[in-house]
Amino acid sequence: MEVKPKILIVDDEKDLCEILEFNLISEGFEPTVAHSAEQALKLSLDNFDLILLDVMMGEISGYRMAARIRKEYNLSVPIIFMTAKTEENDILTGFNVGGDDYISKPFSIKEVVARIKAVLKRGKQDTAQNRVLRFDELEVDLDSKIVTIDGEMVSLTRKEFEILGLLLKYQGQYIAREEILEHVWNDDVIVTERNVDVNIARLRKKIGEYGNNIKGKSGFGYAFKK
Template sequence: MPATPQTRGVVLVVEDEPAIVDVLALNLKAAGYGVAVARDGAAALTLTRSIRPSALILDIGLPTIDGIEVCRRLRASGDWTPILFVTARDDEVDRVLGLELGADDYVTKPFSPREVVARLTGVLRRVRGVPSGTTLLRHGELAVDLTSHRVEVSGREVALTATEFALLAHLMRRPGVVFTREQLLSDVWGYATTAGARTVDVHVAQVRGKLGHASPIRTVRSVGYAAERPRGAADPHGGGGLAQDGS
């Protein structure tokens, strides 16, 4: 299905259930998004390459090629279009595997269409967010450009998803400050839920895996995560205690 006119970018809905397509398209259009539709995984890969959507809402259970494999192939080809997974099962294995492959977020069926639009908007906000103040963050060999969303380790570019980038930048903006998982869900993802705490752990593991020894993220046992201060840097937050305002 061709894309409709849009004001906030085109979203490719990859879903084989017509009723779900219809309700998602209705809500996305009402929120100002253009909508294109693919009914199976093969069509999703073709459309993603041809129309260059702003994001994908990607069902896991698809004909021909499932959503996990669609995500795998896109990421393997260097395509980092934001992906919001939809799964019919509340199966942590599916969700974690999707996040490990490079999905930005997920929802489970049955879902509220408004929640899907809100989650999608949150992902795109992380892609398009305009930074204020310092636009280049450094930690040893790691350089994070908040304007171009470019991450480099010793001059070599490292590809992060929109959510991985937002998480890393959020921690590095306040080095030494410890954030709970719930704070990170609220600050980075835009929602707070104890059921989603595992999502934070998976994304932190992904960032660490991609950055290797250059990762500044440390685990504070039984609390959450923090970015280490660059060696020799003063502590601007009075000892790096638990962040109270999450900013």
């Protein structure tokens, strides 16, 4: 199963946002648009894989928003700044407040897409180096296929393990039942979405208090969230 990377576009130029949104959809991304930092900060920012962030906006600039994302929200979501400000000090400011890349306006859509893919690829490489998924004292070792809570092993079936790994990998994002079926039961012929619900129920019991972090939402599926 391939989950589309979720991109948040934050820019007060509505025409530019429409162009970016259209082209990112064409490239296989799932974009969301906010026309101000204030609007963007009301969203669940931990649900996004990358943020395209304009610098010069209303009351809260892109720099201030990025600083809040890093310091107040403590999020590591990649940020690419978009701005006409191209002086060296401006670029350094962008990196100092937590930016991962910098695109100068005006830009080509091809450049934006290339930069996004490059930043996401770096993130995947970093993730590949750490094959242990963690949430507080819950750990899932993808290589040894071992789940532990407070250092104690938890016995899961293969399906339960794969569901938990999938939910932790895309922590905070709702994954539809049909997508879970495709990922976990791709070797079976006759299965239904009820299989997902049954295994989720068993998984919740086996992981104790962390079972409360598996959230179900009608029409959206399941997510592992705080």
